[in-house]
Amino acid sequence: MRRSITTLVSMLLLLSVAFASTTVYVTKTGSKYHTSSCRYLNKSKIAMTLTEAKRAYEACSVCKPPR
Numbered sequence: 001m002r003r004s005i006t007t008l009v010s011m012l013l014l015l016s017v018a019f020a021s022t023t024v025y026v027t028k029t030g031s032k033y034h035t036s037s038c039r040y041l042n043k044s045k046i047a048m049t050l051t052e053a054k055r056a057y058e059a060c061s062v063c064k065p066p067r
């Protein structure tokens with residue numbers, strides 16, 4: 001039992017690290033964040049972490065970045 005809790009906790013930690021380091025992109029004027037390959041990024045492409053982006057932007061419905 002104790003072992004499975006430890007495993008669960010370390011998995012959650014790994015997950016949060018993975019999410020914190022995900023890079024997404026926003027444009028100068030847009031209100032959505034995108035994956036690097038999205039076609040909406042042709043005007044401008046500003047990189048930030050997913051955590052930062054989620055504070056001020058919404059996920060793009062075309063390229064479907066992680067939420």
Ligand SMILES: [Zn+2]
Nearest residue numbers: 034038060063
């Ligand atoms: Zn997009």
